[in-house]
Amino acid sequence: MTAEGKEVLDQLSPTQEHFLKKYLLENRLTIELHELSKPGCCQLLGPPFKIQSDKEGNNNDEDKHQSLPLLSFFFKQFVTEFPFITNNSPKDQLNFWQNTVQPFIEKFNQGNISSSDERRNNITKRKQVNKKFLSGLLLFFNSTLITDKDLIYQNQSHLKASDTGKIDKLQKSSNEVAISMAGLHEYELFQYKNDISINIVSVRDVSATSVPAYTSWNPLRYLRTSDTQVQTHNFDFILQITTRMNSLDGDVIKYKSHFIPRHYHEFKLLSQSLKKAYPGLMASKSFDLPVKSKSDQGINSQEYEPSISSKVSENSGQSNSLYREKLRLALRGYLRSLISRPEIVHSKEFLKFINDENLIFQSLTVDDLVDYNKRLESEKKAFVTQLEFQHQASKVMLQLSSDFDEFKSNLIMKPDTILKIFEDIEKSSSIKSQSKVIRTFNEWCKLEVAATIYQMFLSQDNSGEWLNKCRRFHRLFPYNVVYGILRFTNPVKIVGKVIDLLLMNIPTISFSGSEKGETRNLLSIIFTLLLDEDLTDFEKELTALREDKLDTDYDVFLERIEAYCQLDTNIVDDIREESMIKSQDFLLTILSTELILPRIQTSLDQFKFNKIKESYEAYSHLNEDKDVTKSELYLNLKQYWQVQIRKKDTNLLKQLWKEPELTRLLKDSISIFYQPLIRVFAKADMHVVFRSFQIFMDDLMKDLYLLSNKEIYYLNPFQIFERIKGLLDKHEEVLWEFLHNVYVHDEQHLFKGIVKWTEKFLLFLRLKFVNEEAVKLIISLNGVSLNEELFIKQLNAQTNRVVEKRRLFKEYFENKSLIGKGISAQDKIDEGWEDVNGKLFGDTSAGDFGVNQEDFEEFNNMHAEADLDADGTLDNDLKKKLLKLEEDVNEIGTSELDKLDGTIKTQLSILLKDINL
Template identity: 25%
Template sequence: MNSLGDAHRRHYLKKVLLTHLIEQELAALNDPAALARLGPPFKARIDSQLTNGTVKSDAMQETELPILRFVFTKYVATFPFLQKANPEAFWQDKVQVFMEAFAEKRISSSDDRAESSKREKLGARIHSMLVLLFNAGLKAGDEQPVPLPQSTHTPQPAARTEPIEMREMVNGLAVNVAGVRTVTKKRRVHRRETHSEFLIVTYRAEVKAPITVARRYGAFKRLQAQLREEFPGKPLPRLPTKNKAPSTVTSYMPSSFNPFAAPRPSLDEDSGESAEEADEERPPSSSPSSSTASMTTKKTVLREKQRLTLRAYLRALLKDPQLAKSTALKHFLADEPLKSLTSEEQLDMATRQELDSQRQGDQARFLEAAKERAEELSTYMDTFKEQLVKDNGLSKIFSAFRECSTVEELPVEYRKVIEWGRIELSSTLYQLFVSNDNASEFFTQAKRLHALFPYAVLKNIIRFSNPMMMMRAGLDLFLATPFGRASLLQRMFSQTLTEDLKEIEQSIAEIRVRIGNDALCDKIYNFVHADEATQERVRILAEEDEVDLVVALMRTDETEVAPKLDGPALTRVFLANVAWTTALESEGAGAAYNADNARLYGHFLQLLKLTTRARDKHQLMALLFDGATSGLMKDIVTIFYEPLARVYKAASVHNSIMDFSRFADDTIATVAAAQAQEATLDGSAQLVQTFLDLTARHQNSFFRFVHEAHSHDDGLFADLMAWIEEILQFLREGAVEQLDLDALFEQACNAGILDKDKALVELDAVVGWNAEMKVWRMERFQRKMAAQAAVNGATVDNGYPLGSLSGADFGLDQDDLEEVMYEEASDEEGGDVVGETLEEEMDDLDPLEAELKRRKRKRALALMHAAEPQPPATEELLKLSASFRGQVRRILAAS
């Protein structure tokens, strides 16, 4: 009997075939007729002539895409907001028409531009989510993932011998604005000018000794101007506004200090830089406090808020590799170093380190409070978890919100979860407005916005106006097309696209000048704008001749890719290609090549990429002004806003506007008091409690909003919970019928479709690879955690009360969930190695230099994953795809 006979084999065979099936279905969405193949409510495309000259039939429209068809009919069309949408008017006349128009625009793919597009990343994310959903929902009988070997252990962080400053390196540098000193200069007879200078300590990766420099605020302004000149058009971190506000603290003289203290946010206030204000800055003064053994003194800490915002600014600069290596920043951090520090300067730096340590300690206290409260409430959390994961759990939880008008009326386990949530919110508010380096500026902006916001006016508008009339008026304002002209919303979007297009076209014009041959440039332009069939023939020619696409393009005689080049022009292209290849192979040095020729070929590649981008922008603008686009936007806004407007009107949401206003008033007063309290180094405990009391005072106001919305929802939220629970039920219980992979495998072997021995070898290799990947992911995660612990020291567990929840509680395959999380983490660590943001930055560089940097980054990413187990071939197993699709189609149709 040709059965699989192994739970691991069965599990991973299902995953291999399911992954391949979903890849095929997502790829089919590139076809303009893809939605027609999903079946009703979309229109069939029988004998419909498409733009690429092929005729599409609807004979398989309900069976070709079983996965996507199931997702649409079960989870998209049944979404509560979309249930009342007219199938013909919305899905056929709006969504289908828009999607077909988008597909026919042929927006370039990642392959076209040799870079990772946003659509590709989004597609990868959707693919992972669908595999996660259907690998859980489509059961295959006795199946089981490979277990994690018991020998896997958590490595302990090695003892760190370097200073803590060296552990904070970003792009080879670590920086801290460690202190502020007052400098007095004699200007005229009997006149002196006093100003503050910030003491900046910089560590470099290759040098252990730090560099300390003193810089006035004006030097930061000059640095910003120099960076803007050095990198024109590049977005730069905003320079904090000038703030001369001092702080008075109660402190003591420590025996030693570290100029690299933990970061802390600060507040920034606008003030001018005038000579008259200079007398506001006085040297630190101290006066003895009551006699204690700890030598307590009061100190005026100058420009503390400014110090913190400038530190955040410098660290933001270091996060950008280009800015970190810029000439302007190097001179700013290293020129005119201080040879020694005075005792007053050392005392000032010690005091500021103490303040930084206190802020870090306050944040740790919030985390510790959350942990203690979670441990205290673990029994209640277990009860809440049980209710959450069982059938109709969400509906029961939200029904309690509907029935109870205050927090005190809720079941005890719900109150405890809300209590833990208050601690988290308190910690977030403290971090936003007090403990982060940029908190002072953020707090100033928040106060300004709060003072200007017309809460009372908005309350009365919501209270007395008709929300549906307001919605229609808003739609008319933004989406109306007077006299057939573009709507306001279309003009807003088109303005952004036009600005981007102008920049691209300006770059194209500059490159054309550098190339200096209109025939070569026109050939690239005509290729980009040629039809898909012509482009495909040129790509096939490049593959057959094993040459670069640009070389094949220049040699082709395709009439659509005119003009035909003469001998000298072709020779110039060939020489440029040889020089480019030689330069890249030698990494720009060590081999003889013509640099001008190499750059010329780089300009060809740049022109091809930029012309493709320009075409994409033109196509998007054409799509934006298409009638189907504006109609779809109007329908979507109406569909989603109308039920919410009814709920908010019935629930008297206008009262919640003033509740939020009072919460904002209280928050601002609390933060202002916290800023005064943080000046005393013994007030940390009260500071934590102050923010906890703030959220406690307003919890019932926020809960009243939730209660009123659910009490007057007209069944909207109940439908939404039922929709979510239907997904959870599919995950936990699966489809109505299970896959029979043993029969599938046996029938394929008997029919001669499958080579049994070869298939089993591939399948065992897949099982082994998944076991290796499980260990690899675990060890990599442990190394990352160990490294963070070594850098940051002992970390406090936040005590997340639902931390014991896992994907398995909701029916998900935990291995699949970990795999998705690993892929996302890898994307973040690898960065946009070939992403659009990086590519756009490199367009400003010399093309040869840009390509060398791009390849260096690719090698670094490849090195990062060099030891990662590589997936085995599955060519034989994929011969089961057709019959597997049939089983899936039949099971999902019955579900």
């Protein structure tokens, strides 16, 4: 290393040095994780995997181990040391890794399963690995490994005074949650996706009425008879459609709103037309149309709603209220999932559904308004009930925080504190005999579970469907058969026999004269049949796209898409690299690259490709010009590509189920992970607990059914809270007795091992406070020649990227939390839970456990971004800012920073080799 190079590193500020370390670790993890997707990756992790000899016959374990220093360390210290694995003999462990796991991974990587990112978006090298997995490992290593000036950075506050004030304001507002439902004309408070908001504000009973003919006949709604139209359905769902528009100067937001009636059959027709128009896109489960429920008949208003029934209009004559309420909420959830996709929002099928001029009206009738107000009050009560759960949880949390003071201090300084809590469980089978901390923690857990039950089964738009599915499963589950097996037989042997049956090889019959029958296991046959059903559906979607959406003029591009799905991994990586270098959409790169045959050679083919590019530009600006017809060509090709990817993955999975490596992995994994648990549970009177669980499920399903269909409409929030919480109180002793019995009969100390394994993470995170030199990473050049000016420029760009990204997310979440910014009542509830649960450790911060608070927030932001991007709900404005940020940084590049990867890799190999926890 030159004196000038050393001087550059020495002059870095603590912030620059911290972010240099962060970038180098992230870059190294990205490279290493990418290596794990290639054949032969297992030997790069080192022992206990087999190491193949090189061409000269050398078998250097150390060289292999050093090629992936970060992942090798994590694998050796935490994966191979998991208690269920180490509970086996060294010989069995070695056999599991070398003869079971390694062959399966090698086979799997040869298949080249596509990533979820590839199915949706453009790919860059940074996105080739799973974001969440990368972010978790990065947080772990960035928190444990330090540089000379790293502790100085971690002890500094990096928030401006203005930012701190905003955070305080956010925390204060979440403590004072007040539910205010947006009114019919409070458009600025509505929730918008792709500049449109949809609500189903009322349900109109039309079963006993006839309506004057509209200006034109609509066969989808009525049967025509002379001057009137006789209803062919019983209920109309009144939709409120609100569009958000910018004025010409761009500063003022305008809103346009109208109402339109739609009955359930029209929702079915919409679903069918969208599936025909967008077969690839609509294959997602999130776009499934809700089904009707027989129990969705509403309630007798005079018996259950005296306060509300008095408000009913004298002219309405309604004896029932809130009929079809569960279906209303489910259909609203369905529509809101549809508008998350711009191509659907601007499609002619969807626009016709929400904008039929023959049906639109501007104001509700008196009866509609009465019905709307009742349903609004019902929704508001659902949120108030969640607030009641929060209020009760907050009171317990205050007590828990007080009881936790000593525990938190011990947990920070003495990681074995967790083990001592489990030892208390060993002493008594009753929660009443546990320590005060455990009793309070038990109360908090029950409140969390009760709130989750309420939110999942009673308060969400799709709660009715979830409850119906669970009740159906509960009715069909053979509790008595399982109870008899657990009581009168050896469950270990029974499970073993079932596993042997499922994995037993049986000959299959071939009906083709050219093919021989093969030997496969029953489980493989079952899953193969299920995958064949998916493949049949994919073929239907591809046929629909080819014949109805894409004419033969574009066959050459369809062939290129099909050819891409058969490419080797290395060529796919080259195409991804080309896409990144050109800053081009990945699908456009697939359609134009020279690496795929048939190539675009004729002027006619080039003309067609230019048309695709124009369609892509229209697709990219769909929300601006709102003309979906211009983008249909690109969208249809993209759907064809995505379905082909799913088809390829399904074929690979089908092939994988036929391979003996998967069968061996399943059998050995069950032997290692499942059977030890069964042995322990068998000694803990599992049949008694199972019967108690059945009784609990009986009570839970019964209470939820009554609450969902009747009682939720007239019980006050505190009564609903008491109903669900009381159910958990009633059954808690059974759970604690089971936990006690399991722990007592855990002769192999599996659970104690899991606790110690968890404590190992805490030890490693805090090692820098005990022994700095053990985890100090020396960043040096070691003869690497740098362009010092460009090096500093690139480092500052990476630093600014991280800081600016943190600011964007902080601003985004802060704006969501402010009243008047379109935040939903559910968002306020969720923020309230975050605030309540955040009090668990009081003033204790992530830094007390060795994790930098800002890095932890960045970890949460990355998870939030991945989740929002996956379900299509990432705010468009935020998405544009994030993309612009990445583009600006990519222009500056990382060439000088990447020169340090070789030296940092060597340093990591030396440093991590000597750490043994």
